[in-house]
Amino acid sequence: xxxxxxxRVELLDTxxxxxxxxxAARVSYNKESTELTSKDExxxxxxxxxxxxxxxxxxxxxxxxxxxIFVAREWYRxxxxxxxxEVSRRYVDYEPEMxxxxxxxxxxxxxxxxxxxxxxxxxxxxxxxxxxxxESAAELYQELLDMGVAPEVARTxxxxxxxxxxxxxxxxxxxxxxxxxxxxxxxxxxxRQYAEAVSTLLREKFPVSWAALS
Amino acid sequence: xxxxxxxRVELLDTxxxxxxxxxAARVSYNKESTELTSKDExxxxxxxxxxxxxxxxxxxxxxxxxxxIFVAREWYRxxxxxxxxEVSRRYVDYEPEMxxxxxxxxxxxxxxxxxxxxxxxxxxxxxxxxxxxxESAAELYQELLDMGVAPEVARTxxxxxxxxxxxxxxxxxxxxxxxxxxxxxxxxxxxRQYAEAVSTLLREKFPVSWAALS
Amino acid sequence: xxxxxxxRVELLDTxxxxxxxxxAARVSYNKESTELTSKDExxxxxxxxxxxxxxxxxxxxxxxxxxxIFVAREWYRxxxxxxxxEVSRRYVDYEPEMxxxxxxxxxxxxxxxxxxxxxxxxxxxxxxxxxxxxESAAELYQELLDMGVAPEVARTxxxxxxxxxxxxxxxxxxxxxxxxxxxxxxxxxxxRQYAEAVSTLLREKFPVSWAALS
Amino acid sequence: xxxxxxxRVELLDTxxxxxxxxxAARVSYNKESTELTSKDExxxxxxxxxxxxxxxxxxxxxxxxxxxIFVAREWYRxxxxxxxxEVSRRYVDYEPEMxxxxxxxxxxxxxxxxxxxxxxxxxxxxxxxxxxxxESAAELYQELLDMGVAPEVARTxxxxxxxxxxxxxxxxxxxxxxxxxxxxxxxxxxxRQYAEAVSTLLREKFPVSWAALS
Numbered sequence: 001x002x003x004x005x006x007x008r009v010e011l012l013d014t015x016x017x018x019x020x021x022x023x024a025a026r027v028s029y030n031k032e033s034t035e036l037t038s039k040d041e042x043x044x045x046x047x048x049x050x051x052x053x054x055x056x057x058x059x060x061x062x063x064x065x066x067x068x069i070f071v072a073r074e075w076y077r078x079x080x081x082x083x084x085x086e087v088s089r090r091y092v093d094y095e096p097e098m099x100x101x102x103x104x105x106x107x108x109x110x111x112x113x114x115x116x117x118x119x120x121x122x123x124x125x126x127x128x129x130x131x132x133x134x135e136s137a138a139e140l141y142q143e144l145l146d147m148g149v150a151p152e153v154a155r156t157x158x159x160x161x162x163x164x165x166x167x168x169x170x171x172x173x174x175x176x177x178x179x180x181x182x183x184x185x186x187x188x189x190x191x192r193q194y195a196e197a198v199s200t201l202l203r204e205k206f207p208v209s210w211a212a213l214s
Numbered sequence: 215x216x217x218x219x220x221x222r223v224e225l226l227d228t229x230x231x232x233x234x235x236x237x238a239a240r241v242s243y244n245k246e247s248t249e250l251t252s253k254d255e256x257x258x259x260x261x262x263x264x265x266x267x268x269x270x271x272x273x274x275x276x277x278x279x280x281x282x283i284f285v286a287r288e289w290y291r292x293x294x295x296x297x298x299x300e301v302s303r304r305y306v307d308y309e310p311e312m313x314x315x316x317x318x319x320x321x322x323x324x325x326x327x328x329x330x331x332x333x334x335x336x337x338x339x340x341x342x343x344x345x346x347x348x349e350s351a352a353e354l355y356q357e358l359l360d361m362g363v364a365p366e367v368a369r370t371x372x373x374x375x376x377x378x379x380x381x382x383x384x385x386x387x388x389x390x391x392x393x394x395x396x397x398x399x400x401x402x403x404x405x406r407q408y409a410e411a412v413s414t415l416l417r418e419k420f421p422v423s424w425a426a427l428s
Numbered sequence: 429x430x431x432x433x434x435x436r437v438e439l440l441d442t443x444x445x446x447x448x449x450x451x452a453a454r455v456s457y458n459k460e461s462t463e464l465t466s467k468d469e470x471x472x473x474x475x476x477x478x479x480x481x482x483x484x485x486x487x488x489x490x491x492x493x494x495x496x497i498f499v500a501r502e503w504y505r506x507x508x509x510x511x512x513x514e515v516s517r518r519y520v521d522y523e524p525e526m527x528x529x530x531x532x533x534x535x536x537x538x539x540x541x542x543x544x545x546x547x548x549x550x551x552x553x554x555x556x557x558x559x560x561x562x563e564s565a566a567e568l569y570q571e572l573l574d575m576g577v578a579p580e581v582a583r584t585x586x587x588x589x590x591x592x593x594x595x596x597x598x599x600x601x602x603x604x605x606x607x608x609x610x611x612x613x614x615x616x617x618x619x620r621q622y623a624e625a626v627s628t629l630l631r632e633k634f635p636v637s638w639a640a641l642s
Numbered sequence: 643x644x645x646x647x648x649x650r651v652e653l654l655d656t657x658x659x660x661x662x663x664x665x666a667a668r669v670s671y672n673k674e675s676t677e678l679t680s681k682d683e684x685x686x687x688x689x690x691x692x693x694x695x696x697x698x699x700x701x702x703x704x705x706x707x708x709x710x711i712f713v714a715r716e717w718y719r720x721x722x723x724x725x726x727x728e729v730s731r732r733y734v735d736y737e738p739e740m741x742x743x744x745x746x747x748x749x750x751x752x753x754x755x756x757x758x759x760x761x762x763x764x765x766x767x768x769x770x771x772x773x774x775x776x777e778s779a780a781e782l783y784q785e786l787l788d789m790g791v792a793p794e795v796a797r798t799x800x801x802x803x804x805x806x807x808x809x810x811x812x813x814x815x816x817x818x819x820x821x822x823x824x825x826x827x828x829x830x831x832x833x834r835q836y837a838e839a840v841s842t843l844l845r846e847k848f849p850v851s852w853a854a855l856s
Contacts, residue, residue, distance in 0.1 A: 015229035015274055015383075024299040027278075027381045030306055051609070054505075057297035058383045060229055060274045064241075070731075070797060073711075077482075079721040080508060081295070083271035083385065085238040089712075090755040090830060092244055099798060107792040113732040115792030122789055133782050133799045140775050147764050150749040150757030152830050155712060156741060156803030157775045167241050169229075169272045171297065171383075181479070188732060188794050265823070268719075284517075284583060287497075291696075293507040294722060303498075304541040304616060313584060321578040327518040329578030336575055347568050347585045354561050361550050364535040364543030366616050369498060370527060371561045375584030395693070402518060402580050443657035443702055443811075452727040455706075455809045458734055485725035486811045488657055488702045509723065511699035511813065513666040520672055595669045597657075597700045597813075599725065 001197045004190060006097050006163055008066040009197040011205075016059035018044065018208045021172070024055035041208050048212035056173035056209060057081060061202065063168050068099040070160045071191050074182075081174040086166035090152040093145055098134035099161040100127065105189065114186060134159060172206055176213035215411045218404060220311050220377055222280040223411040225419075230273035232258065232422045235386070238269035255422050262426035270387035270423060271295060275416065277382050282313040284374045285405050288396075295388040300380035304366040307359055312348035313375040314341060319403065328400060348373060386420055390427035429625050432618060434525050434591055436494040437625040439633075444487035446472065446636045449600070452483035469636050476640035484601035484637060485509060489630065491596050496527040498588045499619050502610075509602040514594035518580040521573055526562035527589040528555065533617065542614060562587060600634055604641035643839050646832060648739050648805055650708040651839040653847075658701035660686065660850045663814070666697035683850050690854035698815035698851060699723060703844065705810045710741040712802045713833050716824075723816040728808035732794040735787055740776035741803040742769065747831065756828060776801060817844055818855035 001009045022033050022040040025047055033040055047055055067075065076084070089096075104126035105115035120126055137159050144154040170178075175198060181187065182195035203210040215223045236247050236254040239261055247254055261269055281289065290298070303310075318340035319329035334340055351373050358368040384392075389412060395401065396409035417424040429437045450461050450468040453475055461468055475483055495503065504512070517524075532554035533543035548554055565587050572582040598606075603626060609615065610623035631638040643651045664675050664682040667689055675682055689697055709717065718726070731738075746768035747757035762768050779801050786796040812820075817840060823829065824837035845852040 013229065015227065016276070020276075024297075024381050024383075027299045027379065028302045028305050030301045030308075030379060054297060054299055058276065058299070058381065060383065062230070062234075062272065068798065069711075069715075069802065073715070076718060081297075083238075083268060083295075085241045085268055085272070087244045088242045088755070091242050094244075101795060101798075104786075105792050105795050106790050107787075113730070113794065115794055120790045126786060126789055126791055129782060129786065130799055133779070136778075137775070137801070140771060144746075144768060144771065145749075147768055148748050148762045149768055150747050152755065152757055153743060153747050156710065156743075157772055157801050159779070159799050159801055160711065160804070161798030162802070165241065165244060167238050167272065169274065169385075282584065283497075283501075283588065287501070290504060302541070315581060315584075318572075319578045319581050320576050321573075327516070327580065329580055334576045340572060340575055340577055343568060343572065344585055347565070350564075351561070351587070354557060358532075358554060358557065359535075361554055362534050362548045363554055364533050366541065366543055367529060367533050370496065370529075370589030371558055371587050373565070373585050373587055374497065374590070376588070441657065443655065444704070448704075452725075452809050455727045455807065456730045456733050458729045458736075458807060482725060482727055486704065486727070486809065488811065490658070490662075490700065509725075511666075511696060511723075513669045513696055513700070515672045516670045519670050522672075593669065593672060595666050595700065597702065599811075 001201065003067070003193045003197050004099055005102075006066070006099065007068070007194070008064070009194060009201065010064040011201045012062040012064055012167070014059065014061050014205050018206055020059045021047070021055045021209050024058045025052070036208070044208050045212045048209070053173050056176065056213065057171045059172040059206065061170055061172065061175060063198070064165070065168060065194070066163055066165045067194055068161045068190065069164050071188075071194060072164050072166070074188070074191050075178075075194070078174060078178045082168060082170040084166050084168045087164055089155040089158070093151040093154075096138055096141065096158050097163045098138070098159055099163060100131050100134060102127065104130065115189070134161065172202070172209060175202055176210070180214070215415065217407045217411050218282070218313055219316075220280070220313065221282070221408070222278070223408060223415065224278040225415045226276040226278055226381070228273065228275050228419050232420055234273045235261070235269045235423050238272045239266070250422070258422050259426045262423070267387050270390065270427065271385045273386040273420065275384055275386065275389060277412070278379070279382060279408070280377055280379045281408055282375045282404065283378050285402075285408060286378050286380070288402070288405050289392075289408070292388060292392045296382060296384040298380050298382045301378055303369040303372070307365040307368075310352055310355065310372050311377045312352070312373060313377060314345045314348060316341065318344070329403065348375065386416070386423060389416055390424070394428070429629065431495070431621045431625050432527055433530070434494070434527065435496070435622070436492070437622060437629065438492040439629045440490040440492055440595070442487065442489050442633050446634055448487045449475070449483045449637050452486045453480070464636070472636050473640045476637070481601050484604065484641065485599045487600040487634065489598055489600065489603060491626070492593070493596060493622070494591055494593045495622055496589045496618065497592050499616070499622060500592050500594070502616070502619050503606075503622070506602060506606045510596060510598040512594050512596045515592055517583040517586070521579040521582075524566055524569065524586055525591045526566070526587060527591060528559050528562060530555065532558070543617065562589065600630070600637060603630055604638070608642070643843065645709070645835045645839050646741055647744075648708070648741065649710070649836070650706070651836060651843065652706040653843045654704040654706055654809070656701065656703050656847050660848055662701045663689070663697045663851050666700045667694070678850070686850050687854045690851070695815050698818065698855065699813045701814040701848065703812055703814065703817060705840070706807070707810060707836070708805055708807045709836055710803045710832065711806050713830075713836060714806050714808070716830070716833050717820075717836070720816060720820045724810060724812040726808050726810045729806055731797040731800070735793040735796075738780055738783065738800055739805045740780070740801060741805060742773050742776060744769065746772070757831065776803065814844070814848055814851060818852070822856070
């Protein structure tokens, strides 16, 4: 699933489904379901509404994500129940890829943070400036490597819009909370694209739970 | 898998295998394996020896466990990366089952904690006393219920050797640490039986990782 | 602060105050307050209402708690950001103390869990039965010790109403969530008494945050 | 405490001391110390050697840290028991500060990662190139802001060597583990400077525990 210009969200695997949530909850009564009934669906809704989150920590999801560093830094704020392993620019020195927006969003003077929906007046120029800066950074990085500079030092000049890649295992509860916060209109547009991609993938795999938790 | 007189460890499902560990680690170099090679096995050993634990947090295991409360209370000390849902004696009031050791272990005067390997001199008597106490507690519990007492109150008289049951989802790293600590000779004999059962099940599913982490 | 018949909640120390929350939040804007203003109070309310919980994880509280095991087992469900060390009946063998309710609450037939507000018809009898069972358990425990039984084994006969004691360090966010869930009318009466005691103590130390989070 | 060219580690406050560790451990025996004895010191060493880490989770430390983003990204890998709030470039648009090494370290061909101790042959040139790139990035950032670009978008061109600032509350156990891993010679030189600064500050506040955990 492509996101932004060069990003990606790939669902590697899932562990459990809506029934896993039900059976984790029903263990309180020492009962078990083998098939999802309408009663089970009501239970899932009840759990979500009453903030009984533990059953939603049992199903697990594994993703491979490719996103700009400034997005990844916000994504990583979500820690509880997430395991992550990431490409390291201490180890690799292949050519970096950088994010460049098509629409360079305007500051919204009414807000302390965020941006307006449209682009700045000189959008084409702004895009060109960012693209040019990205190319210069990549060239400088290569020049430093050619001078014998260690990759771990050379990376200091690479922009925060550089793409990074990681494998992430997280619980259904963890992704539900992440998406809820990052789909909020006050979240940055770029991270919202990733939250929407994850949301689309998980709604398919956990239809009842995802609807209840959204 | 039966443990103690009435306990059980049941492996419900696993998420990932040794290859999951390898690929979580190799993402640092942006590489991927599709089959476990001898080089991959060396990598797993290297990770375990150098305390690089994150890749071992990706594989997940789901168990259904039945153990005495005094064992479960120690088991629950292990929190990081574990999700648990347990039978609640606020909700259920069926007849409780209680643990009774065959060998009532003797105090070891040289130790502050723990016990000697053998049973006390009057082992048969001690076993009979515990069994009788368990039966009396179960009867009293039933009498209280018959008087209209709420199960959540009546449970106060049930012994700490009562069996409880729960579903647990945890990471490979989490179980490796739990088993390492709870297989130690200083751990109580009863919890060691559970750690051994889990260890046997996971050694089969994650042969290379489990050997490296043990 | 006494709770139940023999329980206790003791506030050992606190780390930070309402201003800590404000300054953790203001670091986003790279600003700092030295005194709590009305603007700061509004910020705290805003953070709580919009579920921006991270700033509330900075203040820490240390308590010494004494509660029955069946209460402690629910208390321990709250894990995130809590450190706990507890008296171990593997190490100690002094006479155990047991909880005995004054009012043995009646089952509420309309509820799957919980109890009615009043006691059962035969309340005096029920109290006497529980008290007697507690005494018998203490005697049996002592007899087993006298026969040379290891404390870690002998404890199996002690009731779940036995008091245990522990030191707990947790964040303001952690206690706010714990109290919110455990002050709910659906929570068991006994745990509500502890949640109320903690709530009273923390409201005094973190007046603005506690009001916002409650 | 200054670190690198423009970085800083500031100890804001500590919660507890070596005695806190001792009393958290002694609660197992239901004992308490009011002054640190040589027996207590032995206990701390014993706990550290036998990997009994829970008592070390009770003391807490609050720091204000200023470090380059590529360092902060590794620092944030350490999650368990850490609370963090950071300056956000979505909210602020003052002139960014960037890290520039005095010695641009050379690649070590024998290593997959890391660098040699000395600088590259053309060290002066490399330093000048990095400094110039940092200045260009700051200028471009300002130009974009002047064109009306939202700060959250403009930041994409800022380098990964840009300084960021955050408040962090963590446990003694958490910092001990972080420093152990980040003082290792295989860790990047820049992060080692921060780990050393933290280590110096905490050794003073927790002399016995820090020596035992190092």
